[in-house]
Amino acid sequence: MNTFVIGDIHGSFKQFIDLLKKINYKQHEDKIILVGDLVNRGPESLAVLNYCMADPNITSVLGNHDLYLLHLMNIGKAEGSLKKVVEAENSEEIFKWLIKRPLMLEIFDQETDNTFFITHAGIPEIWSPKKAMKLALEVSSLLQDNPDDMLKKMWGNHPDKWSDELIGYDRYRVIINYLTRMRFVGDDCVLDLKNTSKDATIGFKPWFHYESNAHTKKNQYFVFGHWASLSGKTNDPYFIGLDTGCAWKEKLTALRLNDLKKISVNY
Numbered sequence: 542m543n544t545f546v547i548g549d550i551h552g553s554f555k556q557f558i559d560l561l562k563k564i565n566y567k568q569h570e571d572k573i574i575l576v577g578d579l580v581n582r583g584p585e586s587l588a589v590l591n592y593c594m595a596d597p598n599i600t601s602v603l604g605n606h607d608l609y610l611l612h613l614m615n616i617g618k619a620e621g622s623l624k625k626v627v628e629a630e631n632s633e634e635i636f637k638w639l640i641k642r643p644l645m646l647e648i649f650d651q652e653t654d655n656t657f658f659i660t661h662a663g664i665p666e667i668w669s670p671k672k673a674m675k676l677a678l679e680v681s682s683l684l685q686d687n688p689d690d691m692l693k694k695m696w697g698n699h700p701d702k703w704s705d706e707l708i709g710y711d712r713y714r715v716i717i718n719y720l721t722r723m724r725f726v727g728d729d730c731v732l733d734l735k736n737t738s739k740d741a742t743i744g745f746k747p748w749f750h751y752e753s754n755a756h757t758k759k760n761q762y763f764v765f766g767h768w769a770s771l772s773g774k775t776n777d778p779y780f781i782g783l784d785t786g787c788a789w790k791e792k793l794t795a796l797r798l799n800d801l802k803k804i805s806v807n808y
């Protein structure tokens with residue numbers, strides 16, 4: 542049994558199927574975890590969703606584009622490359638499946654004793670993985686209990702940093718922004734949500750440049766997508782980026798968890 546984590550697909554159904562073939566994915570035996578952003582930008586978001594929903598061994602964490610799709614579906618707005626999904630016959634089923642995906646997954650590999658923390662964007666160093674999981678679950682349960690409110694009020698860049706005192710939608714919004722939109726952070730993990738390049742502006746650094754090793758023990762790996770301009774390069778073996786720019790007609794990449802091997806297909 543192999544577990545694979547796959548980067549941002551963004552509606553590139555053909556490349557997704559090519560990659561499943563290349564990794565020799567065995568349905569009913571192997572497991573697939575997607576780092577989110579299954580949809581948008583590419584041509585076949587609906588096909589990607591239908592394929593994943595039909596296979597119980599495939600799951601995903603939620604990305605910012607998946608949340609945006611849920612928002613469009615919630616208000617019934619058919620837009621751009623997501624139009625077909627919003628107007629699909631089975632859109633209700635898609636909504637129900639997608640909204641149940643977690644914001645974070647923790648996978649323990651018995652063979653290697655490795656633990657993998659999987660999120661769309663990453664985990665800020667101010668949170669231990671345990672705390673990040675607790676906050677992710679807090680948002681997920683609200684998203685499922687009251688999707689209408691959450692999907693309307695989650696948008697925006699403020700507050701731009703975490704505080705344990707935050708309550709209500711300011712709290713949920715910043716949790717969602719850390720887990721699904723983060724790239725660069727400054728002092729106290731203040732978010733810079735505007736810079737999508739690979740080069741930091743003064744006072745900021747990539748979120749995975751943890752200053753202390755408090756959360757980065759051996760055998761703990763942080764696996765994420767979202768940051769296409771990195772092309773998967775973090776220069777730190779414990780932080781594994783998997784967005785290799787499929788949305789920009791570059792590559793789609795899988796990580797095999799038992800030997801940490803990356804396998805890619807070209808667009």
Ligand SMILES: [Mn+2]
Nearest residue numbers: 578604605767
């Ligand atoms: Mn993203």
